[in-house]
Amino acid sequence: ETGVTQTPRHLVMGMTNKKSLKCEQHLGHNAMYWYKQSAKKPLELMFVYNFKEQTENNSVPSRFSPECPNSSHLFLHLHTLQPEDSALYLCASSQSASTNEKLFFGSGTQLSVL
Amino acid sequence: QKEVEQNSGPLSVPEGAIASLNCTYSDRGSQSFFWYRQYSGKSPELIMSIYSNGDKEDGRFTAQLNKASQYVSLLIRDSQPSDSATYLCAASFRPSGSARQLTFGSGTQLTVLP
Numbered sequence: 001e002t003g004v005t006q007t008p009r010h011l012v013m014g015m016t017n018k019k020s021l022k023c024e025q026h027l028g029h030n031a032m033y034w035y036k037q038s039a040k041k042p043l044e045l046m047f048v049y050n051f052k053e054q055t056e057n058n059s060v061p062s063r064f065s066p067e068c069p070n071s072s073h074l075f076l077h078l079h080t081l082q083p084e085d086s087a088l089y090l091c092a093s094s095q096s097a098s099t100n101e102k103l104f105f106g107s108g109t110q111l112s113v114l
Numbered sequence: 115q116k117e118v119e120q121n122s123g124p125l126s127v128p129e130g131a132i133a134s135l136n137c138t139y140s141d142r143g144s145q146s147f148f149w150y151r152q153y154s155g156k157s158p159e160l161i162m163s164i165y166s167n168g169d170k171e172d173g174r175f176t177a178q179l180n181k182a183s184q185y186v187s188l189l190i191r192d193s194q195p196s197d198s199a200t201y202l203c204a205a206s207f208r209p210s211g212s213a214r215q216l217t218f219g220s221g222t223q224l225t226v227l228p
Contacts (some may be wrong), residue, residue: 042118043158043202043218056215090157102148103216105157 003027006091006106013081013112021076021109023091028103031097032074034066037088037108040106050097081113116141118205120219128227129228133190135222137203140184146206149188152200152221164189196221200224 004025013019025032034046048056050067063085065077074091091106117140127133139147146165150158162168164177164186176189190197201224202223207215 040122040220042220045215048215102160102163103158105159107157 001105004091004093004106005111008109009107010020010110010112012112012114013078015081015083017081018077018079020078021089021091021111023074023076023106025072025074025091025093025104025106027093029093029095030071030109031094031096032068032071032101033092034064034074034076035090035092035105037090039087043090047076049095055097081111084111086111086113116205116207116217118200118203118224119218120203122220123223124225126221126225126227126228127193129193129195131193132195133148133193133224133225133226135190135201135203135224137188137219139186139203139205139217140219141159141205141207142181144205147177148187148204148206148216149175149177149186149203150202150204150218151199152202154191169178182187190224193224195226199227209224221226 007022031050033048036044046060047066052068063080067075080083086109088110090108092103094103119138126134149162151161162175162177164179167179167181171178173190178187202221202222203219204216
């Protein structure tokens with residue numbers, strides 16, 4: 001079992017669909033993150049959860065809604081997305097958000113919005 | 115706006131040569147610096163971290179940090195075709211009232227030619 005697992009690996013959705021991305025970490029970490037990676041652009045931090053509490057929301061549109069039921073699981077709920085939201089969405093975890101060192105990434109969900 | 119700048123490349127080196135990857139950062143308050151390797155279609159993987167001025171060696175990899183010049187580099191000795199990937203530089207900083215965050219560069223694509 002890999003440290004951070006994400007499902008699905010690929011997702012194609014229409015602009016009116018609702019879908020969810022799932023992330024699970026098996027490393028005993030206390031912090032989890034959502035990042036967006038677009039072609040030729042730096043990784044963009046979207047959300048940070050530390051001990052299940054959201055500590056960061058980097059001006060992400062409300063059509064992205066995170067959920068963290070416990071320290072091991074993280075979801076990203078998607079609704080009424082736009083074509084420019086097509087990207088690789090990466091989940092990561094670290095021991096603690098206060099140190100935010102040594103992020104471990106999942107394999108990502110490649111999202112295409114039609 | 116905290117920024118990390120990298121030459122996007124592509125950088126090509128022959129097998130066995132030294133590959134030199136460079137990175138500059140804008141926030142003088144950054145304390146921790148990381149290099150991630152990302153193979154095409156895969157997620158980023160941490161390969162080096164450095165916290166103090168000077169060199170840090172790990173196998174064929176050497177990270178160099180110069181805080182006065184706000185400059186971080188990664189040297190790969192005896193480059194192998196399997197080193198062909200995109201290398202991401204990241205710097206850690208703490209926004210006011212927030213948890214520490216990583217800012218990533220857009221990455222340098224390295225190709226090692228057999």
